[in-house]
Amino acid sequence: MFARSLGEDGAELRPLELWNAAELLAHMDRGRDYIGTYIxxxxxxxxxxxxxxLLRRYAEQGAADGARIYGLWLDGLLVGGVLFRVFDAAAGTCEIGCWLEPRGVGRGLVTRAVRVLIDWAVEERGIHRVEWVAASANTASLKVAERLGMTREGVLRESHPHRGLRYDTEIWSVLAPEWRAARFGPDSAR
Incomplete structure (x- = not known):
């Protein structure tokens, strides 16, 4: 078990594990309508x-070096999470996603947590391409991609059916050399 501080505001990033099921349910019950708007x-x-x-599925995928899921805690309360929705070390690609309940919004939690995930994926695992996929209407998620220095690659029109609607989906990405240049400077040996 580990916990990674995300700053002085009491925010932490931790793995979401089977024993967190009741806590995950309580979190979803608090934020279900907000979280479920686009996902x-x-x-x-x-x-x-x-x-x-759900947590068992991610545990099994993580054990097979695939998808992984992490929670975001604020002052000891689970308020959201980030995940490697797709993680393919052999291909050097992954897709990162996120969710938050309203009490976690506007604090930069997702941006800070995703930086940790991208750093680990690129620097520890050799991932070359990190993707971010979000509904075009989900402006908060798109702003995270922008803050992380990702490039908008395109729009898949009406590609995501959700709750009776079809959403356009945007694909964003950052490549390992771009990430390193932004994080450590263009002359970094990292």
């Missing part, structure tokens, strides 16, 4: 069994 994650966690099943 199906909130609909997947309806009771403690479904929360446990």
């Amino acid at each position: 199906g994650f909130a609909d997947a966690v309806r009771d403690e069994d479904s929360a446990r099943a």
Whole structure:
């Protein structure tokens, strides 16, 4: 078990594990409508069994060097999370995603946490391409991609059906050399 401080505001990044199922459910119940505006994650966690099943799936994928899931805690309360929705070390690619309940919004939690994930993916695992996929209407998520220095690559028109609507989806990415140049300077040996 580890916890990584995300700053002086009491924010922490930790793995979400099976034993966090009840806490994940309580978090989803607090933020279900907000979280579920653009993503199906909130609909997947309806009771403690479904929360446990989701966490088990990520634990199994993580054990196979695939997708991973982490929680964002603020003063000891789970308020959101970030994840490697896709993680393919052999191909050198991954996709990072996020979610927050309203009490976590506007604090920079996702941006800070995703920086940790990208640093680890690029520097420790040799990932070359990090992707960010979000509904075009999800401006908060798109602003995170911008703050992280990602490049908007395109729009997949009406590609994401969710709760009876079809959303345009934007694809953003950052490549390892771009990430290193932005984080450590163009002359960095990292």
